[in-house]
Amino acid sequence: MNFTKASELLELCNKHNKKIFEIMIERESFLTDMSKEDIIAKMQISLDIMKDSIEKGLTEDIKSMGGLIGGDAKKVMERSKTSRSVCGTLMSRAISRSMAVLEVNASMGKIVAAPTAGASGILPGVIITIGEEFKIEDRELVNGLITASTIGMLISKNATVAGAEGGCQAETGSAAAMAAAAVVELMDGTPKMALDAAAICIKNILGLVCDPIAGLVEVPCESRNAIGAANALISAEMALSGVKSIIPFDEVIDTMYKVGSSLPMELRETALGGLAMTPTGKKLQKQIFDN
Amino acid sequence: MKDYTIFDIVGPNMIGPSSSHTAGACRLGNIAYKIAEKSIKEVTFLLHGSFANTYRGHGTDKALVGGILGFDTDDERIKDSFQIAKAKGINFKFLAEYLGDVHSNTVKIIITKEDNTTVEILGSSIGGGNIVVTEINGLKLEFTGEYTTLIISHIDKPGMVSKVTAVLSEYQINIAFMRVYRHEKGQNAFMIIETDDEINNNLVIKIKDIEYVKKAYLINI
Numbered sequence: 001m002n003f004t005k006a007s008e009l010l011e012l013c014n015k016h017n018k019k020i021f022e023i024m025i026e027r028e029s030f031l032t033d034m035s036k037e038d039i040i041a042k043m044q045i046s047l048d049i050m051k052d053s054i055e056k057g058l059t060e061d062i063k064s065m066g067g068l069i070g071g072d073a074k075k076v077m078e079r080s081k082t083s084r085s086v087c088g089t090l091m092s093r094a095i096s097r098s099m100a101v102l103e104v105n106a107s108m109g110k111i112v113a114a115p116t117a118g119a120s121g122i123l124p125g126v127i128i129t130i131g132e133e134f135k136i137e138d139r140e141l142v143n144g145l146i147t148a149s150t151i152g153m154l155i156s157k158n159a160t161v162a163g164a165e166g167g168c169q170a171e172t173g174s175a176a177a178m179a180a181a182a183v184v185e186l187m188d189g190t191p192k193m194a195l196d197a198a199a200i201c202i203k204n205i206l207g208l209v210c211d212p213i214a215g216l217v218e219v220p221c222e223s224r225n226a227i228g229a230a231n232a233l234i235s236a237e238m239a240l241s242g243v244k245s246i247i248p249f250d251e252v253i254d255t256m257y258k259v260g261s262s263l264p265m266e267l268r269e270t271a272l273g274g275l276a277m278t279p280t281g282k283k284l285q286k287q288i289f290d291n
Numbered sequence: 292m293k294d295y296t297i298f299d300i301v302g303p304n305m306i307g308p309s310s311s312h313t314a315g316a317c318r319l320g321n322i323a324y325k326i327a328e329k330s331i332k333e334v335t336f337l338l339h340g341s342f343a344n345t346y347r348g349h350g351t352d353k354a355l356v357g358g359i360l361g362f363d364t365d366d367e368r369i370k371d372s373f374q375i376a377k378a379k380g381i382n383f384k385f386l387a388e389y390l391g392d393v394h395s396n397t398v399k400i401i402i403t404k405e406d407n408t409t410v411e412i413l414g415s416s417i418g419g420g421n422i423v424v425t426e427i428n429g430l431k432l433e434f435t436g437e438y439t440t441l442i443i444s445h446i447d448k449p450g451m452v453s454k455v456t457a458v459l460s461e462y463q464i465n466i467a468f469m470r471v472y473r474h475e476k477g478q479n480a481f482m483i484i485e486t487d488d489e490i491n492n493n494l495v496i497k498i499k500d501i502e503y504v505k506k507a508y509l510i511n512i
Contacts, residue, residue, distance in 0.1 A: 031294055043298075046298075049304050049365075065350055104307065106308045108313070108353065108370040112302060113305055114301050116310055117314070146301075152301070153297075156299075161300075161419075164311075215348070216345070218308075
């Protein structure tokens with residue numbers, strides 16, 4: 001069994017009365033000969049690495065390789081516990097955890113690329129926080145990660161998840177779409193709702209450029225992982241409420257690819273445009289590489 | 292390109308910060324480590340393009356040395372690879388060098404082995420932690436490590452392909468792709484065999500026993 005479009009996936013889900021993650025597990029077994037149990041066990045390892053990276057980012061003193069980030073995730077978590085949270089604590093915990101993973105990544109810590117290292121904070125930040133809030137067991141969270149990978153697979157197949165090809169929309173946008181679909185399935189939404197949530201996510205940040213200072217996965221990547229987590233939660237909330245994406249997922253992904261291709265090279269991970277070329281951005285770049 | 296699996300998307304598990312500049316660099320180092328048969332006295336890394344410009348901020352240097360030590364992309368010792376290599380008495384250095392019309396993230400790894408012979412590998416990190424090796428000891432070739440890969444260095448003689456494939460057939464290994472390269476007729480040659488199935492060490496030993504086979508390495512990343 002295989003599928004390359006969301007429309008085909010939806011047909012399979014409806015025909016067999018299965019969730020997205022169940023269809024994806026069958027596809028994986030078909031492609032790789034791995035048993036369902038082995039797939040689940042392997043994904044549990046990824047979930048454990050995600051948890052460890054959050055823990056590390058929120059408890060240890062982190063300094064990134066380029067020296068631009070470290071310690072901000074803790075600040076957000078601290079405020080969510082001690083002050084009147086503007087976003088509500090669920091959102092601020094998710095934001096903080098996404099930032100924590102990104103800080104660990106930038107300091108040569110261990111993470112799970114999801115779908116890339118530059119966007120690696122969003123999925124763990126969202127999934128772990130939803131698990132905590134609604135007391136969802138690991139074995140279900142693992143299913144959520146498999147739902148997420150289905151969305152990422154469809155984007156990789158029909159567009160791209162690389163910032164160098166499609167800009168930040170392709171990285172943090174894809175990660176947010178993956179996380180949104182996972183949340184919808186974890187909260188008992190339908191496959192159609194999950195795909196709507198993913199489509200809404202991408203639409204929300206269509207055209208976002210990739211312009212990291214000094215070309216490093218630090219600034220503005222960390223705050224874009226935070227907004228990615230928020231984007232995922234917002235889109236999931238809308239889809240679970242019955243809000244539909246007027247433009248279907250497959251068409252949104254095709255569009256994301258076209259928009260990415262039409263971005264100038266300077267705004268696709270080359271550090272030759274956007275924030276990287278601000279006076280401060282240039283100064284920091286010089287400082288980092290002259291050292 | 293293989294079809295994307297679940298763990299191509301949620302994965303790889305890796306040491307940050309960049310799949311192309313860190314994880315891919317580690318994989319290239321690791322392949323060089325295997326081709327040098329784990330015997331490394333000295334290494335020079337010639338860094339090209341984006342690797343040369345941004346290697347410090349991405350930890351590309353630490354990842355390359357980690358690879359040379361045999362570390363996988365998710366090994367937390369990568370961060371301390373310089374100290375570990377020094378403790379093992381391995382000398383290493385990095386030089387920025389233009390390597391011609393190659394991918395922007397390219398490195399040439401020049402290894403002096405413990406027996407003072409040298410091995411040279413040219414490879415690129417092409418995104419998402421994926422890599423491609425394009426040259427070994429000056430011989431142009433190509434493999435990605437996406438499949439289990441068997442690299443055989445041999446003398447260009449009639450019947451070599453049939454002798455090697457006979458062993459693979461005996462072990463019920465299905466060949467996905469196979470290519471043969473040589474410097475000149477009757478001279479040094481390489482066979483690159485990418486397989487669908489895992490290969491065990493007994494098979495590699497058996498291939499090494501074939502007349503005119505000089506070396507055989509298994510790349511499994």
